[in-house]
C-alpha cells in the first residue's frame with residue numbers, strides 16, 4: 001500500500017455538546033494523490049481541514065501527517081503544507097507582488113526569486129504590479145494559491161478552491177491543480193460538487209454529517225456503479241412512454257413535477273437504441289436522451305436520507 005500523507009483515526013470533534021460535528025473520521029490520503037473531499041454544505045469539510053492544520057483541537061482520535069503524529073511535529077509539519085481555506089485574505093490596495101512579499105516574511109527561507117516563480121506558476125506574472133482590487137475572483141484565488149505555494153509544500157490543502165468562479169476560472173484552477181500534482185505535490189481538495197472531484201481527483205472521500213461514507217479511488221467509485229446506467233428521457237408523452245418501457249421490462253420512474261421527463265435504468269449502453277426504436281415505433285416523439293452521471297446518483301444516494 002502506498003504511503004499515506006494524511007491519516008486520521010477515529011477523529012472526533014464537536015463545536016458544542018449537543019452534536020458531533022466530526023464523528024470517528026478515518027481519512028487516508030495517499031502520497032501523490034489528488035484527494036477529493038466531497039460533502040454537502042455543513043458536512044464538516046472545513047472543520048476537518050481546520051483539525052488537520054491544528055487550527056482546531058480534536059476531542060479525541062489521532063492525526064498523522066507525513067507519517068508522524070501532528071501534535072508532536074507541528075511546526076515541522078506545517079512548514080511542508082500549503083493551505084487555502086475558503087477565500088484567501090489579501091491586501092486589496094497592494095499589488096500581487098507586494099502581497100507575496102508580505103506573505104513571505106511569515107515564512108522561513110523564501111528567496112526573492114521564489115515570488116516570481118510562484119507568480120509564473122499561477123499565471124499572474126504579467127499582472128504582478130497590478131493592485132489586487134482590480135483582480136477577478138479567479139485571479140484572487142490563484143494569488144491565494146501562489147501564497148500557499150511559497151514554501152514549496154509537499155501537501156497542498158485547498159478548501160473549495162473553485163467556489164464562486166466562472167467556468168473559465170474553474171477550468172484554470174483545475175488545470176493548475178493537475179499541473180502541481182504532476183510536479184509531485186499531494187493535493188487534498190474539498191468540494192460539494194461531485195463533477196469537480198470526478199474531473200480532477202484520483203481518490204475520493206465522501207462525508208456527511210461528519211461521518212465518512214465512502215473512501216476509495218475515483219475508479220473504484222465509478223466501477224461500483226457501472227452495473228447500471230441511468231438515462232434521463234424527455235418525450236412528448238410521459239405516460240405512454242412509461243407504459244411502453246415498463247412493458248419492455250425497463251425499470252422506469254416518472255420524475256415528479258416534470259411534464260416530459262422519465263428516468264430509465266439500463267444495464268448497458270447497447271440497450272439505448274433498442275429502447276429508442278421501440279418508442280419511435282409507437283410514434284412517441286423523443287426530445288432528449290441523456291446518460292446521467294452515475295457518480296452523481298451515488299452521491300445523491302449517499303448523501304440524501
Ligand SMILES: Nc1ncnc2c1ncn2[C@@H]1O[C@H](COP(=O)(O)OP(=O)(O)OP(=O)(O)O)[C@@H](O)[C@H]1O
Pocket residue numbers: 015021039040041042043044045046047048192
Ligand atoms: N465556528 C463554528 N461554531 C459552531 N458550529 C460550527 C462552526 N463552524 C461550523 N460549524 C458547524 O459544524 C458543521 C460542519 O461545518 P463545516 O463548516 O465544517 O462544513 P463544510 O462541509 O465545510 O460546509 P460548506 O460546504 O458549507 O463549507 C456544521 O453543522 C456547522 O454548522
Ligand SMILES: [Mg+2]
Pocket residue numbers: 045046047159
Ligand atoms: Mg466549508
